[in-house]
Amino acid sequence: MNEAITRTVPEAITLQAVSKVYGKGRGAVAALREVSVGLPKGGFTAIMGPSGSGKSTFLHCAAGLDRPSAGTVKLGGTDLSGLSDTKLTELRRERAGFVFQAFNLVSSLTVSQNITLPLRLAGKRADRARLAAVLQRVGLTDRTGHRPGQLSGGQQQRVAIARALIADPEVIFADEPTGALDTMTARGVLVLLRETVDTMGQTIVMVTHDPVAAAYADTVLFLADGRIADSMHAPTAAGVADRMIRLGAWAR
């Protein structure tokens, strides 16, 4: 299925007939089956689907964290399949940002040091004005010297979002970014992600199990058994939940 979200805006990510098979022989598992989709620049796309439907595999292949078994992935026009592991790591560092459920902060570093870590790993100096702007954007200006253990879960995820934003990435990949947060805190994080799309033109791809979280996106792609089974523009939480029930996501 060619699931073009829109052809009028340039694509930040393009998957063409992407398949991913884990293992070999009888034990082989097809996690993605010939997925073709374009995700628009400046768009917020949520990936939903039943457990085991291929959401994480989709995100990992789209972000160059994992290589497809077949098909091509392009990030802003760059074909990832032609890149060596070193070049792929460089590309991820320079052109992608990541936000994970477990925050993945370095506990011994301060907020500012955590945020600027990707730049320093790339051998670049953190621009002070950029750091100040990003801290302001995520509402942590008064917490710069704190360490992760001194922050709430929501604040830690804001540090992770700032770390993803600091290098002005083409795409932010978020894997269950609100999975470890309570409802109210999660809402704040989702509002922040939405604001980065609306005010900075950020492109976001987010895997989530939560219809309320998915409703913050512009478009929801529904995966089932490694394929894009459906999509929804301008989603509502109720609409997404209904679609998930029809996919049998919560039937068990």
Ligand SMILES: Nc1ncnc2c1ncn2[C@@H]1O[C@H](COP(=O)(O)OP(=O)(O)OP(=O)(O)O)[C@@H](O)[C@H]1O
């Ligand atoms: N490293 C791996 N080795 C073998 N099989 C794997 C591996 N990673 C994923 N799979 C299998 O591929 C399929 C898709 O997994 P994936 O993690 O992408 O699904 P998901 O939709 O993200 O699931 P969940 O919602 O439970 O996190 C599943 O059947 C899973 O068991």
